[in-house]
Amino acid sequence: MRWLRRNLVGIVGIAVLVYLFVPIAVIMVLSFNKPSGKYNLTWNEFSLDAWTNLCGVPGVCSSFVTSIQIGVISTIVATVLGSMIAFALVRYRFRGRSTTNLLIFLPMATPEVVMGASLLALFLNLRFPLGEGTVIIAHIMFIISFVVVTVKARLQGMDPRLEEAARDLYANPRAVFRYVTFPLVLPGIVGAALLGFALSFDDFIISFFNAGTLVTFPIYIWGAAQRGIPVQVNALATIVFVVALLIVLTAQFVNQRRRRSLATSVVPADALPRS
Amino acid sequence: MVAVVPAAGRASSTPSAQKSSRTGYLLLFPGIAWLAVFFAIPFVTLFLTSLQKPIEGQSGRYAVGLEFGNYASAMAEYWPLFVRSFVYAGIATIIALVIAYPLAYFIAFRGGRWRSLLLVLVIAPSFASFLLRTYAWKTILADEGIITSTLNALHLLPDGRILNTGIAVVAGLTYNFLPFMILPLYAALEKIDPRLIEAAGDLYASPATAFRKVTWPLSMPGVVAGTLLTFIPAAGDYINAALLGSTGNRMIGNAIQINFIQFRDYPTASALSFVLMAIILVLVFTYIRRAGTEDLV
Numbered sequence: 349m350r351w352l353r354r355n356l357v358g359i360v361g362i363a364v365l366v367y368l369f370v371p372i373a374v375i376m377v378l379s380f381n382k383p384s385g386k387y388n389l390t391w392n393e394f395s396l397d398a399w400t401n402l403c404g405v406p407g408v409c410s411s412f413v414t415s416i417q418i419g420v421i422s423t424i425v426a427t428v429l430g431s432m433i434a435f436a437l438v439r440y441r442f443r444g445r446s447t448t449n450l451l452i453f454l455p456m457a458t459p460e461v462v463m464g465a466s467l468l469a470l471f472l473n474l475r476f477p478l479g480e481g482t483v484i485i486a487h488i489m490f491i492i493s494f495v496v497v498t499v500k501a502r503l504q505g506m507d508p509r510l511e512e513a514a515r516d517l518y519a520n521p522r523a524v525f526r527y528v529t530f531p532l533v534l535p536g537i538v539g540a541a542l543l544g545f546a547l548s549f550d551d552f553i554i555s556f557f558n559a560g561t562l563v564t565f566p567i568y569i570w571g572a573a574q575r576g577i578p579v580q581v582n583a584l585a586t587i588v589f590v591v592a593l594l595i596v597l598t599a600q601f602v603n604q605r606r607r608r609s610l611a612t613s614v615v616p617a618d619a620l621p622r623s
Numbered sequence: 624m625v626a627v628v629p630a631a632g633r634a635s636s637t638p639s640a641q642k643s644s645r646t647g648y649l650l651l652f653p654g655i656a657w658l659a660v661f662f663a664i665p666f667v668t669l670f671l672t673s674l675q676k677p678i679e680g681q682s683g684r685y686a687v688g689l690e691f692g693n694y695a696s697a698m699a700e701y702w703p704l705f706v707r708s709f710v711y712a713g714i715a716t717i718i719a720l721v722i723a724y725p726l727a728y729f730i731a732f733r734g735g736r737w738r739s740l741l742l743v744l745v746i747a748p749s750f751a752s753f754l755l756r757t758y759a760w761k762t763i764l765a766d767e768g769i770i771t772s773t774l775n776a777l778h779l780l781p782d783g784r785i786l787n788t789g790i791a792v793v794a795g796l797t798y799n800f801l802p803f804m805i806l807p808l809y810a811a812l813e814k815i816d817p818r819l820i821e822a823a824g825d826l827y828a829s830p831a832t833a834f835r836k837v838t839w840p841l842s843m844p845g846v847v848a849g850t851l852l853t854f855i856p857a858a859g860d861y862i863n864a865a866l867l868g869s870t871g872n873r874m875i876g877n878a879i880q881i882n883f884i885q886f887r888d889y890p891t892a893s894a895l896s897f898v899l900m901a902i903i904l905v906l907v908f909t910y911i912r913r914a915g916t917e918d919l920v
Contacts, residue, residue: 356725357732358733360722360729361728361729362729364801365726365745367722367798368747368802369748370759370763371748371751371755371756371759371798372756372759374763375756378762389761389765390765432650432651432653433650433651435650436651437651440644440646440651442648451655451659451663452658455658457855459859459899461859461861461896461899462859462896463662463665465893466668466896467661467665469668469669469893470665472672472889473671485661486661489657492654492658493658496654546749546750550752550753556884557880557883557884565752566752569755569758582755585751586751588751589747589751593743597740600739604739
């Protein structure tokens, strides 16, 4: 009883973690299913059909590729624009700081349906043709804020003494940036880009409003939900999940080793940012 | 111990070290311009669209107007959906807070060297498609499924089923936005010095009192950020209502989407979006006032 009380938080915590993975397990298990009707909702019979024939259903793979394209382009642009803003916010003084902060905070506090609708209202009034271009514009818009927040946190967590030391050793501003600041901020920028890609790849609501006839992977799933989602979609989602998890775990591992080797070789451990 | 030392070094990165030059504005300009053109200005066009009037004889075409009556007619038709959205989102947020707190607490205070791995596990489910995860709840909550039949055996379900009821929609909302609750809670809890909680114990506070008087107040910034980050997307969501609910569980997002894309009734859809945004902003600002955390960014 005493043991139970002491470990109650742990037990509930682990239970919540397991709960988070229940739908993932369902998605994975059903990717090996051979549904009896058109809906892949209940287990019927083991089959590898979806895995051996990933692009077997028309539209699945093309929408998947479209989503990757959109994700890559929007992530690159948003990461550059967002990192620049983060640098300006942390390192420079300028007028209109509170308006800038508000403009960065609001997109994260606005329901997607409102952002999607208002952007569509703009495009409709301008008679701007909907398609891949408008979806990319929309994605860049909502990713920027997340990039700013992530990169800004990294910049603020940096020990200013490392840059001071470089200046003391007669590095010119460009060299300080090239050899000290940038390498230290890079993990934050990479993290922001990964987050941005994940947000773009999985976005449905804003994309659906501004896509016109374009079909992204989530839009494909939405359309298929009415007439039965093909098993291939589950297989592709499983692949995306595993690949993303591997990338994040590798990043974690590299980061930890880097920090450990840095800590032992260059600077005392307590001088390094904790994040 | 750890917290004290770097803080002294960090002080020099505040404005004194900041440069004031044209570079700052140049760095700022492209991104801010993007947000101004594609986030701020669309609100103006949204408002103007909400006041447009139909052109007679041409369905789906509208002319510039000042039809404030659009708001009255949109609200008259859809106010129950507004109420339902905020009720569903409110319940989902409270449940999310209750189940997220123990996990965030566990990671922050008992996680040890597994902390970052546990945090990866919290966000990992988001790597699988949002729509597909929501769809998976159809399988989990199915009428013949374990959950539904168990609850039915205990006579706990008023309708005898979960799927296609409000319960399924709230369950979906709670699940989908749970990581947005866990992460800010963790960030706030992680900053708490465990010695403060120990001190409360040393001064004969029971664990419950120590939690109520020390841990909970100190975690307040995380509670505020988490509830906002859960409530706002939940209130505007229509995927859960569309996939897990019936026509009787439609939320305001469903109405906006259908009016915009199917009916091409742009003024009504714009009016609804504008009202939704206004209500959310008012709620957010009163909530932040009352909860007392001003700096969110």
